[in-house]
Amino acid sequence: MRACRKCHILTEETVCPICGSQTSEHWQGYVIIIDPRRSRIAQKMGIKMPGKYALKVR
Numbered sequence: 001m002r003a004c005r006k007c008h009i010l011t012e013e014t015v016c017p018i019c020g021s022q023t024s025e026h027w028q029g030y031v032i033i034i035d036p037r038r039s040r041i042a043q044k045m046g047i048k049m050p051g052k053y054a055l056k057v058r
C-alpha cells in the first residue's frame with residue numbers, strides 16, 4: 001500500500017486517484033473515515049471523502 005503525500009489516502013497507485021499527487025510508500029498508521037462530516041480527525045486532516053487515510057506520510 002502507498003499513501004498520497006497531499007491528501008493521505010491509501011492506494012495501490014503511484015499517483016493519487018483523488019487529487020493526482022504522487023504517493024509514497026513511507027507512511028505510518030492509518031484511520032478509516034466513514035463519515036467525514038462527523039469525524040473530528042477527518043476535519044483536522046481536511047478529509048472530505050470516506051476511505052482509508054495514513055496518519056503520517058513522508
Ligand SMILES: [Zn+2]
Pocket residue numbers: 004005006007008009016017018019020021
Ligand atoms: Zn491525494
